[in-house]
Amino acid sequence: MSLHLYDTAARALREFHPQHEGRASIYVCGATVQGVPHVGHVRSSVNFDVLRRWLVHQGLDVALVRNVTDIDDKILSKAAEAGRPWSEWAATHERAFTAAFDALGCLPPSVEPRATGHVTEMIELISRLIDSGHAYPCDNGSGDVYFAVGTWPTYGSLSGQKPDEMEQGEAASRGKHDPRDFTLWKAAKPGEPSWPTPWGRGRPGWHLECSAMATRYLGPSFDIHGGGLDLVFPHHENERAQSNAAGDGFANFWLHNAWVTMSGAKMSKSLGNTLTIPAVLDRVRAVELRYYLVAPHYRSTVEYSEAALAEAASAYRRIETFVRRVAERIGPVPATGGDLTAFTAAMDDDLGTPSALAAVHEQVRHGNSALDEGDRAGALAAATAVREMTGVLGLDPLDPHWAGAEAAGGTSARSALGALVDDLLTERATARKSRDFARADAIRDQLTAAGVGIEDTPDGPVWTLKDDEQ
Numbered sequence: 001m002s003l004h005l006y007d008t009a010a011r012a013l014r015e016f017h018p019q020h021e022g023r024a025s026i027y028v029c030g031a032t033v034q035g036v037p038h039v040g041h042v043r044s045s046v047n048f049d050v051l052r053r054w055l056v057h058q059g060l061d062v063a064l065v066r067n068v069t070d071i072d073d074k075i076l077s078k079a080a081e082a083g084r085p086w087s088e089w090a091a092t093h094e095r096a097f098t099a100a101f102d103a104l105g106c107l108p109p110s111v112e113p114r115a116t117g118h119v120t121e122m123i124e125l126i127s128r129l130i131d132s133g134h135a136y137p138c139d140n141g142s143g144d145v146y147f148a149v150g151t152w153p154t155y156g157s158l159s160g161q162k163p164d165e166m167e168q169g170e171a172a173s174r175g176k177h178d179p180r181d182f183t184l185w186k187a188a189k190p191g192e193p194s195w196p197t198p199w200g201r202g203r204p205g206w207h208l209e210c211s212a213m214a215t216r217y218l219g220p221s222f223d224i225h226g227g228g229l230d231l232v233f234p235h236h237e238n239e240r241a242q243s244n245a246a247g248d249g250f251a252n253f254w255l256h257n258a259w260v261t262m263s264g265a266k267m268s269k270s271l272g273n274t275l276t277i278p279a280v281l282d283r284v285r286a287v288e289l290r291y292y293l294v295a296p297h298y299r300s301t302v303e304y305s306e307a308a309l310a311e312a313a314s315a316y317r318r319i320e321t322f323v324r325r326v327a328e329r330i331g332p333v334p335a336t337g338g339d340l341t342a343f344t345a346a347m348d349d350d351l352g353t354p355s356a357l358a359a360v361h362e363q364v365r366h367g368n369s370a371l372d373e374g375d376r377a378g379a380l381a382a383a384t385a386v387r388e389m390t391g392v393l394g395l396d397p398l399d400p401h402w403a404g405a406e407a408a409g410g411t412s413a414r415s416a417l418g419a420l421v422d423d424l425l426t427e428r429a430t431a432r433k434s435r436d437f438a439r440a441d442a443i444r445d446q447l448t449a450a451g452v453g454i455e456d457t458p459d460g461p462v463w464t465l466k467d468d469e470q
Contacts (some may be wrong), residue, residue, distance in 0.1 A: 002015070003015070003054075003347075004348065005224075005255060005350055005351070006255065006350050007253045007254055007255070008232060008236075008255065008256050009158050009220070009254045010239075013350060016252065017224055017225050022060060022061060023061045023062075024061070024063070024224070025062075025063045025221060025223045026048065026051070026063070026064045026224045026225075026248045027067075027210070027213075027214040027217075027222060027224070027225050027251070028045065028065070028226045028227060028424070029063065029071065029226070029228070029235070030045070030066040030067045030068050030069070030109075030112070031068060031093075031097040032074060032075065033068060034074040034075045034089075034090075035076065036093065036240075036278070037093075037097045037100040037273055037276065037277050038277065039277065039280055039304065040228075040259060040260040041097070042104055042277060043302065044257050045066065045292045046104055046182065046290060046294060046394075047257045047294075047351075048064070048229055048255075048395065049107055049130060050224045050298075050393055051108065051224075051226070053274070062109045062110075063217075065213070065214065066325070067112070067114070067115065067209070067213050068094055068097075068114045068115065069115050070090040070091075070094065070114045070116050071209075073205060075089060076193075077412035078118060083455050084195065089194075090448075091263075100277040100374070103281065104191065104293075105288045105290055105399075105401055105402070107337055107394075109455065110217075113212070113216070113217065118236060118438070121212040121213070121215075122185075122204045122208050122212040123197050123198075123213075124212075125242070125246055126145055126197075126208070128246045129184070129245060129246050130145070131251065133148070133151060134147060134150060134152060134246070135147050135148060137182055137199045138173075138175030138176075138187075143186075143187030143188065143201065143202045144175050144199075145183070145185035146184060147181055147182050147184055147238065147241065147419050148177065148178065148181055149178060149181050149241070150178055151245070152241050152244070154236070154244070155241050157256060158232065158237045158240050159232045159233035159236075159237045161237075165456050166234070168180065168181075168182045168183075168234050169234060170400050182205065182234065182372045183460060184192070184204075184205050184207075185197060185202050185203075185204060186203050186204070186205060187200060188200070188201040197255040205467075207234070208218060208237050209397050210235070211242055211243045212407065214243075214250055215250070215253075220247070220249055220250070221250060221394060222250070222251060222252070223251070224253045225250070225253070226255060226256070227257075228256065228258075228259065229258050229328070230259065232254075236254065236256075236265075240254075250452075255298075257299065258298070258303075259302070260302045261303050261304065262299055262303070262304050264303070276315050277289075277305065277470075280309070283306070283309065285402075287316065287395060287397075287402045288309075288313035288316050288317075289309070290395060291312050291313070291315065291316040291395055294353050294393050294394070295312055295315075295357055295397065296353070296356045297352060297354055298353070299350075314463050317421075317422050318364060318422070319360060319361070319364055319397060319421040321391065321426065322364045322367055322382075322383065322386065323386055323398060325368075326367065326371065326424075327398065328429075329379075330376050330380050330383075331380075332378060333383045333384055334384045335387045336388050337383040337384050337388070338381065338385025338387070338388045338389070340356075340359075340385060340388060340389060343385075343389045343392075346358075346359060347392070347415040357393075359389065360390060363382045363451075364382070367382030367383055370382060421452055425454070425463065427443060428440045428461070429461075431443065447463070
C-alpha cells in the first residue's frame with residue numbers, strides 16, 4: 001500500500017501500514033451532544049468516512065470507533081438552562097447528530113460507545129496511573145483526581161507546545177500539585193450525576209473518557225486517532241499522555257481535519273456563527289453538502305459562503321447529470337471497473353480530494369464528449385469510473401442512499417429543479433457547440449427570467465437561484 005498520511009505527531013507525511021495485516025483500526029472523537037449539530041461538527045465525520053471508505057476500497061477490513069460524549073460540563077449547563085434532565089438533553093441531541101451523519105451518507109461506525117457506559121474502564125485506567133505515579137487523588141480528600149504532567153517528559157510533543165506555557169482551560173483548584181495538571185475525575189457536586197469510585201463519588205474528565213473507550217474497543221495500540229484541529233490541545237495531548245503513561249502504545253497516527261469558518265473565525269456555538277444541518281439542507285441537498293465538505297483537502301480550512309455552497313452543488317449536479325444521462329441512453333452503469341489511476345494517486349497522497357475530484361470531472365468531460373460523438377463504449381467506461389470514484393467519496397449519484405433521500409421529500413423539489421436546469425444547460429452547451437448562439441442565448445434568457453443565474457466557468461456553467469445570491 002502506498003498511502004501516505006500526515007501525522008500530526010511527526011509533523012510529516014508517513015507511509016501508512018496497518019499494525020495488523022489486512023485490518024485497520026480508527027478512533028474518531030465524536031460529538032459532545034450539547035446542542036444541534038452544525039456544519040463544523042459534521043466535517044470531521046465526513047472526512048474520516050472518506051478515509052474509511054478508501055481503506056476499504058484498498059482491501060482492508062476497517063474498524064472505526066466514534067464515541068459519544070454524553071456527560072460533560074456543557075451538557076449539564078445547557079440542560080439546566082433549559083430546565084430539562086441532563087440525560088434526556090443528551091439523548092435528544094445524540095439523535096440529532098445521528099440523523100445528520102446519516103443524512104450526509106456517513107457509514108455507521110463499527111462501534112459507537114457512550115461515555116456513561118464505560119465508567120468501569122475509566123476507573124481502571126485511573127488506578128493504573130495512580131499506581132505508576134502519574135496521577136494522584138486530591139490531598140484534601142475531595143474526590144478529585146489529577147494527572148501529574150510533570151511526571152511525563154514527552155508531554156507537549158503532540159501539539160508542539162512547551163508545558164510551562166500551556167493552560168488546560170480548567171477552573172482553578174487548590175487541590176492541584178501543579179497548575180499544568182489536568183483532571184481525570186471530578187468530585188461530585190450537588191445535583192450532578194455521579195458514580196462511586198475508590199476516591200469518592202464523581203464523574204469522569206473529558207480526556208479520560210476517550211482514552212478508556214478507544215482502548216476498550218481497539219486495544220492498547222491501534223492505527224489512527226482522528227478529530228478536529230481544535231482537539232490537538234488539550235484533548236488529544238492529554239489523551240496521549242495519560243494512555244502512554246499507563247503503558248499503552250495508543251495511536252500510531254494522529255490525523256486532524258481543519259475547521260469550517262465564517263468570516264475567518266472557527267464555526268462554534270460560543271461565537272454564535274453556526275449553521276445547523278437542518279438549515280443548510282433547506283438550501284441544498286444532503287449529497288451536495290457532502291460534496292462541499294469533501295471537495296477541499298481535509299487539512300484545509302473551509303470558509304463558508306452561500307456562493308461557495310451553490311458552486312459546489314452545481315459541480316456535483318454536473319457529475320450527477322452525466323451519470324444519469326449514460327444510464328438513460330446506454331443502460332446500467334457498473335459501480336466498479338473503471339480507470340482510477342489519477343484518482344488513486346491523489347487519494348494515496350494524504351487523501352488529496354481536490355485532485356481526486358479533478359479526476360472525476362475530467363472523466364465527466366471525456367464522457368460527455370463521448371456521448372455527443374456517439375461513442376457508447378467510451379461514455380460507459382467514463383461513467384463506470386465516475387461511479388467508482390464517487391463511491392469512494394460517498395457521492396455516487398446512483399447510490400440508493402441518495403435516491404432514498406430524494407424520495408423522502410424535503411429537498412425533492414430542489415432536486416427536480418436541478419434536473420430541469422441541468423437539461424437546459426446541456427441543450428445550451430449543444431447549441432453553442434453547433435454555433436447556434438441565438439438558441440443558446442434564448443435558453444440563458446429563459447433561465448434568467450425564471451430566477452436562475454448562470455456563470456460560465458472553465459469547468460462548465462454554474463447555476464444559482466437568485467434567492468441564494470441575496
